[in-house]
Amino acid sequence: MTGPEPSTGTIPVGPMLSMYDPIHVGSDEFGQAFYIRLIYKNLLAAGEPGGGKSGLLNTVAAHAALSADSRLVLFDAKDVELGMWDEVADEFVGPDIGRAIITLLRLQKVMENRYAWLRAHRRRKIEPADGLSVITSIFDEIAVFSTVLGTEQEQRQFVALLRDLVARGRAAAMPVVAATQRPSVDIIPKSLRDLFGYRAACRCTSTGSSDIILGDGWSGAGYSATDISPVNPGEALLIAEGGIPQRVKAAYLSDADIRALAGYAAWTRRNQRLTTAPGAAIAVA
């Protein structure tokens, strides 16, 4: 993928962002900018359709795309929510369970290689000074992969590989950002859901759904995503590890904004694309 030289006489340069930096996701309820540190953590966003999950995912994708030390792997069962970032991503997986599994197996192999590298260097986690890229995997509509596409065996394998990536990817600088509508046990097992350090509950129709996302008992303590206005997409209750849910609103990126960001990121990354044949040496289990 190459493009013409800039006609303006200036060459776009990367904005010097890093995935180790705090990521701006929006505003908190006091009007202050709200940031999360995604490195060494994972983010799960859930809520009813139109609640703003994809907006949150696009915000994270934008930061990852503009970060110099970052690589993106995108899984989008709807094809369009993250589709505009396909030029930036090392791999963009649409509604194709077979390709999703292949890509997850590749990520698993990378993760194991990174752990072997860490062990060889007698270390426990990837640090910024290591010079390794942060591989951010973003999944939109997990439920389609885990319950709709493919055979039952493929769905189980997808969930098993996703669980492995979520569980072990943190220290290897391979965070996961995922979105689904209702992370009930038929979509994501509870053991997997609890591995997500950040959980964002967008608008829900019942306190039970809110508790499924945030954790048991939060609605009883006054933190229920049912209180979020249905006409205010993007607002969510976001809980961090060991913290209290905070009311935030995700930044909104229009299609034009995403095209501009993705185009800029694609230009600055034009020499970083993968050249190897994906999945050539990986056997599907």
Add this chain to the structure above:
Amino acid sequence: MPSSNRGFSGRGNGTITVIEEPVMRSYRRRAKVVFYVTWVITAVLAATVAASRWHPIIALLAGIICGYILGAAAGVIVAAWPVIRAIWWWTPETLITGSLVYGWIELADHTTLPVRLAATAAIVGIPAAIKPVRARIHQVTWCLVTRHRIRTCFSEFIITNRTGSLPLILWARPTPVGERVWIWLRPGLCLDDLLDRLDKIAVACWATAALADAASASNAAFVRLDIKRRDVLTGTITSPLLDMIKSGTPASQRDTAEIPTALDLPQVAASEVTPIRPTPLKRPDHSKAPASASPPAPAAADGSDITDWI
């Protein structure tokens, strides 16, 4: 000196109760204890130090006098603490009012009436005409109001300790949604006492909601109250990333894939799709099928069983 509450109040007979009698009694008793303890300790320490240079009897007398002075000072501070606290509560208003009165008197002594009127018009008119200044004054005014409303909350329905001592309401500053107030709690109060009464606090402060949180990770007495009067989450939040990119970036050449044309149902024939028999999501029935015939269940990377996940 009976009174109806713990703050300033008129009694209708020409007197004003600043601190109610039970609270004053409690502080007087505490002040006496502080006075004697400080006196004795200071006297002993001062006499010990002075004895190294002076005659022991003179050193003892000097220690007693020194202890008396320090004990009295400490006792007076303790006894006057409710008054000091009230002065602290009203310090901004006192300073503002004093400044205005003093300024007006100085202006009257040195200028003519037209100049005074012009100065008054400028002081009032300029902030009223400039929106940011007006908004800032509005916010600061609400901060002053909120401090007094929170004091009223503590006085009316939050106090739980035996002596009825009020917390120290430290300072307030505007936030985009209202005001944020820092409070130093006294023994007998805790953050939960505030969390249980947030609805009442919001009503007392004429706000939409109130939030309480710890202001210090190491001291539970230091808490923070957020008074919300506006909701800022209804607007559109823009991403700062848009400011980091420059327009005019050359567009990359996309791989041109074939664009589908069958975009309505009549354009997709039934013969073009392959029906998929839905797979029941059930556990394999080991009693009916041999174990060797069933597909092996995938295992997670850490080896744990995942058969109960889906």
